[in-house]
Amino acid sequence: MIININKKRKEFIKIFFYLYIFPLKLSITIVQLLKGGDYMTNAKFENTLATFCSPVLFGKKVSNLVSVFKKEIPEVAFLVDEYNKKFKSHGIKIENICECEKRILLLVYSEDNLLKHLKEKNVSDILSSYGYIESDDLNEYFHILKTRMAKEEFPHEIGLFLGYPLSDVKGFIDNNGRNYQYCGYWKVYENINEAKEMFSTYDKLKAFTVAELECGRKLDSIVAQFQNKCIA
Secondary structure, eight states: OHHHHHHHHHHHHHHHIIIIIHHHHHHHHHHHHHTTOSOHHHHHHHHHHHHHHHHHHTTSSSEEEEEEETTTOTTHHHHHHHHHHHHGGGTEEEEEEEEOSSEEEEEEEEHHHHHHHHTSHHHHHHHHTTTOOOOSOHHHHHHHHHHHHHHSSSOTTHHHHTTOOHHHHHHHHHTTTOSOSEESSSEEOSOHHHHHHHHHHHHHHHHHHHHHHHTTOOHHHHHHHHTTSOOO
16 A cells, blocks of 8 residues: 555656646746856857957957857857847947858957047058048948958958057058968067067966856956956
8 A cells, every 4th residue: 555655656746747847947948048047058158258358358458359150159149139238337249240151250349449449540541441431330330341341251450440559450461461470369560579468468368267257157247347457
């Protein structure tokens, strides 16, 4: 009799799990997905941003460019929208610059710093030679950049959008990407020691951010605490 009762109890628990507990857990997972909750591709996206975009996240660079494979992060378009909301209070935005079947190219940038940089006279003069018109709206710059990227993979002026030193952008253009003196995050034509120091800082920022993520922290909280502070 006791065996029969235990058997019925186990059957009841199994039925209860499949009818109530499993659907509840599934619904919670779906809600997390829709809200940009904690799931695998979210963590992978944060790690991607930490690896390639830490300099801009901490105010040491006007922007960073990162290529994301859709196969690895299928929800990338959704995540861009979600992280634009997360980063809004930090003055950071993510823009889809170019997209193909396999990849999406994202520009992660500081809105105020990038606009200020693009409007600097020496920078603006080069941009105007490629058909850009000075504006207070970054979207107008992005429109021309996207149009040009649709025609050629990486227009020469992309270095200006990434905040590379003007001498290195000019050197790259004049030499068609050859004859550089050093290569790190970009090809360096002048001021090698200064460039090496910057590259070292970028490496330290990347290592710091990745380590913080590995400790279980979220990217927006890391940025909120350390943005524009000396951590490298």
